[in-house]
Amino acid sequence: MYHLIGLLIFSLLFISLFYKNIEKNNILLFIVFSFLFILASVRYNIGTDYIYYSVFFQSVKPLTFHPNYTFPSEYMEPLFMHIVALFKYIISNPIFYFSFWSFITLLFFWLGIKKESSNYILSVFILYCIFYHHYLFNTIRQGVVMGIFIYSVRDILDRNFFKILFISIVSSFIHSSGLFILLAYIISFVKVKSRLTIFGLLFLSIFVWKSGFGEQIFTIFAIKFQNVIPNLYMYVKVFFYDHSLTQISQRLLLLIPLIYYYPILSKDDKFSKLFSIYFFGTLIYFSFGFFGLFITRINMFFRILEILLIPMLYQRIKNNNQKIIVQFCIMIWCFTIMTWLYFKEAYYPFKTIFGNFY
Incomplete structure (x- = not known):
């Protein structure tokens, strides 16, 4: 299933050789990201951190200002925990929280790719094959911050120091890696x-x-x-x-x-x-x-x-024949890396709230 989805995205990349308007088509980008969001939302017990996060989402109590109020984890960043605790007034089902954080992560990636990528489909293909399963199904907090990082690239390039400082500090309260956004700004010089x-x-x-x-x-x-x-x-x-x-x-x-x-x-x-x-x-x-x-x-x-x-x-690359060769090299690289998913019980078969997919 994992490779089938990758193949569908790759087919769009191949078609873009003959229909150039596909490369930066906003509607197509939105459709692909919507599908990736649905995929992340319906998963069940997929990812090595799934149980850990599921227990956390279940055990968090609705946020109050009572002096005895505590969070069930001392290792998670405060903004992440407070957002979950606030939503606990509305819904308690852990599946909602996996869906919510997937939406936030993909939203920032979508906005960042729209602003900065020279080929939307190729960007999404690499994102799906190399990063999607690691940072939406696993290490959720870092995935959110990585999405914010891509979104903030324009501000790094434009030297918007105070905006980057603000983004970096706020992001670090979701995951400590948010401080790397400020570091990236400094390195860019x-x-x-x-x-x-x-x-x-x-x-x-x-x-x-x-x-x-x-x-x-x-x-x-x-x-x-x-x-x-x-x-x-x-x-x-x-x-x-x-x-x-x-x-x-x-x-x-x-x-x-x-x-x-x-x-x-x-x-x-x-x-x-x-x-x-x-x-x-x-x-x-x-x-x-x-x-x-x-x-x-x-x-x-x-x-x-x-x-x-x-x-x-x-x-x-201007020549289509050369682009075809490069495309297939990228596909082989991405699909080879993605084979690890089939050797991990935490990822295969792909379990959803509707059943298993192979």
Whole structure:
């Protein structure tokens, strides 16, 4: 089922080769996002965090100002918990809350893609295959913030500091990764000068990882601030494992075409700024590769820019035959990655409030 939906979206991308108006068709974009929203809303017990969030949604009491009022979790951010508690006056069914947060996440992605993507269908295809199942079915709070990040790209590019500061602070009360939006704004001022610099920084980051130097810095920082950021120390204790060769290879394969065409693409100020942010995430990912899950989450936050960067590269291709080759390369990459869903009981079969789909 997962690949069938991906194939339907890909078919629109293929058709766009012959009907250019499909590439940035607002109605078509709305229809696809509406379908993705329905899919996320009717799921039942799908995602490794589903039970955790379901228990939380059930146990939250309607918000009151009574001094003895408490939330059932000390690890979730306050704005997220308060919004759920406010809605508890209206409805208590956990399915509503999964649907509500899916709507918020997809709304921001929809608005962001409408504003910034040079090819709506390609952006949605990458979003669905690489990020949708991770951040709408799982790690819900970070998914919301990643949607807000894409929505805020225009303000990052336009240097709207105070608006970005506001967005970043508010987002951090939904998930702490919201602070990365402000970090992305700061990084956007740094421009990578050449491909030689890019390769040099990549090799340096891998050296920091393999030498153990990055591990020492990270561990010291986590222990020193464990009272301030308890989750960080928890990641050090529980999720200490290296990246695999497959993960590293995948990141490098994604970077190769972007680096190869960097001299041409970087003439576009938008690409230059977004690539700086994206590349920073890659350096963090390589440098601290020993804390697999934690660093992967940071990396994925910046990787979401692929839904904008890859279409920018794709739109540079003028020949339809070349575009077909690129499309099928992207499809193979996306569909290969998406196969992991079939090996996780938390995702397959796809369970809904109406029954199972295979």
